Amino acid sequence: MKKYSIIIFFLIVVATPLFSQSAPAVDENIPYLMTFGRDASTSWGDDDFCQIFFCLIPSSQTEPVYIRVFDPDTGGALDEAKGSLNTSVNFSIYAGKGCWSDTAAQSIHLTGNYKSGYLLSSKSFGADPKYDNKWYTFEPFNPSEGEYVEKLGGRVFKIIAHGMSGDDGNLYKYFLSTSRVENTEVEGGEFFYL
Ligand SMILES: [Ca+2]
Ligand SMILES: [Ca+2]
Ligand SMILES: [Ca+2]
Secondary structure, X not given: OHHHXXXXXXHHHOOOOEEEOEEOOHHHOOOOEEEEOOOOOHHHOOOOOEEEEEEEEEOOOOOOEEEEEXXXXXXXXXXXXXXXXXXXXXXXXXXXXXXXXXXXXXXXXXXXXXXOOEEEEEEEEOOOHHHOOOEEEOOOEOXXXXXXXXXXXXXXXXXXXXXXXXXXXXXXXXXXXXXXXXXOEOOOOEEEEO
């Protein structure tokens, strides 16, 4: 487990945004993100069972975009089982004013209204072969729904992965795509986190 503890520590302590087309970034040399169920021991390195990422969609992108999640389930391939598989992880996407600019959203600590903005889409996954080792694509969303952030030159969305129950580790990754069925880069589109 040591390797994953280091990964998660890295995700939590880095305070300046890192931008990349996918999350984790290819050049980070980390194949997957990891979120534990809320009943897992914090000694594994995940202290809040929650990871927040932001998506930047450049103003030039006016066609709908898709957030895709690889292996959103906790079970089967990739994931770290502890005893029986009993973990549920919720992925939720937020848009609109405040989804980025609210100071609670930009804190590395989960306090206050970090779920700022409005909820666009939400889905929870347990151990489910239907989503195992496969991409799940959230419904398309219109870039104009994101919060416009002038200094970033585009609109921002937020995606929160939250370990709702269980004690297993969910490994997964994100891709921002112009296609529902495959990974096609959004030109200038990026994930970033704090
Ligand atoms: Ca899996
Ligand atoms: Ca378990
Ligand atoms: Ca997984």
